[in-house]
Amino acid sequence: MTRHVVVTGASSGIGAACARAFAKLGDRLSLGARRTDRLEQVVPGALHQALDVTDAGSVERFVAAAIAAHGPIDVLVNNAGLARGVEKIAEGTGEAWREMIETNVLGLLEVTRRVLPQMVAAGRGHIVVIGSIAGHKAYAGGGVYCGSKRALQPICEAIRLETLGSGVRVTSVDPGMVQTEFSSVRFRGDAERAAKVYQDTRPLSADDVADCVVFAATRPPHVDIETIVVMPTDQASPHHLHRGGR
Numbered sequence: 320m321t322r323h324v325v326v327t328g329a330s331s332g333i334g335a336a337c338a339r340a341f342a343k344l345g346d347r348l349s350l351g352a353r354r355t356d357r358l359e360q361v362v363p364g365a366l367h368q369a370l371d372v373t374d375a376g377s378v379e380r381f382v383a384a385a386i387a388a389h390g391p392i393d394v395l396v397n398n399a400g401l402a403r404g405v406e407k408i409a410e411g412t413g414e415a416w417r418e419m420i421e422t423n424v425l426g427l428l429e430v431t432r433r434v435l436p437q438m439v440a441a442g443r444g445h446i447v448v449i450g451s452i453a454g455h456k457a458y459a460g461g462g463v464y465c466g467s468k469r470a471l472q473p474i475c476e477a478i479r480l481e482t483l484g485s486g487v488r489v490t491s492v493d494p495g496m497v498q499t500e501f502s503s504v505r506f507r508g509d510a511e512r513a514a515k516v517y518q519d520t521r522p523l524s525a526d527d528v529a530d531c532v533v534f535a536a537t538r539p540p541h542v543d544i545e546t547i548v549v550m551p552t553d554q555a556s557p558h559h560l561h562r563g564g565r
């Protein structure tokens with residue numbers, strides 16, 4: 320039986336790779352992001368719906384459109400997220416802090432709270448959260464981004480506790496460095512600075528992370544993969560990276 324899979328932030332990177340991976344399995348897809356023109360190129364036959372997770376009205380319309388198009392949601396991939404800047408806390412700006420917390424934490428909650436009741440009522444469903452190694456270990460210049468990803472851990476734990484007995488599963492997939500548009504967004508479009516992040520090292524690809532998401536989502540219903548931490552072989556922590564090849 321095919322599933323209805325919803326992916327937030329499906330216009331690039333990990334979200335787009337997840338959408339393509341589930342499409343290969345024949346699943347029905349509802350894809351959301353602010354850049355809807357990009358969504359259409361990711362999986363042509365899917366529902367493409369504008370979504371800004373920081374706007375409650377947009378989230379409401381997105382979830383309603385997804386259910387209208389493809390019925391009850393089986394898998395929600397909470398992927399939309401970003402880091403903005405590398406300022407130390409003493410140099411930071413409220414604007415960037417708010418953007419990260421509103422997107423990565425509050426946005427994820429706004430989507431999840433609208434999907435969970437339907438999953439509980441159906442007696443099945445899978446909430447996947449794209450966390451980060453940044454949620455396990457902080458780094459200088461990443462305090463608020465790391466905090467926003469750390470916050471997802473107790474949120475996942477609480478959902479597991481609150482839905483125990485309902486058949487709902489909750490998985491956090493927490494990658495190390497992945498080559499996507501992430502650094503370009505973090506450095507506000509500075510392509511040269513973004514490219515340096517991945518220079519002379521071998522990061523994960525978005526497809527590597529999508530593999531982990533699909534693995535978790537294709538276990539039998541009685542198996543809940545709680546957390547997958549996936550790192551490039553050349554990365555041992557957020558700031559321990561091998562560069563220069565072997």
Ligand SMILES: NC(=O)c1ccc[n+]([C@@H]2O[C@H](COP(=O)([O-])OP(=O)(O)OC[C@H]3O[C@@H](n4cnc5c(N)ncnc54)[C@H](OP(=O)(O)O)[C@@H]3O)[C@@H](O)[C@H]2O)c1
Nearest residue numbers: 328330331332333352353354371372399400497499500501
């Ligand atoms: N790349 C890494 O090294 C890495 C490592 C660990 C975890 N992650 C996490 O992986 C997730 C995906 O990031 P990525 O690496 O694939 O970066 P990316 O290529 O920049 O993709 C980010 C996606 O999030 C969407 N998005 C951002 N703000 C949004 C909003 N307000 N509403 C809806 N969608 C929004 C973007 O779409 P629009 O701009 O079109 O809205 C885009 O599709 C993020 O949660 C990130 O924190 C990334």
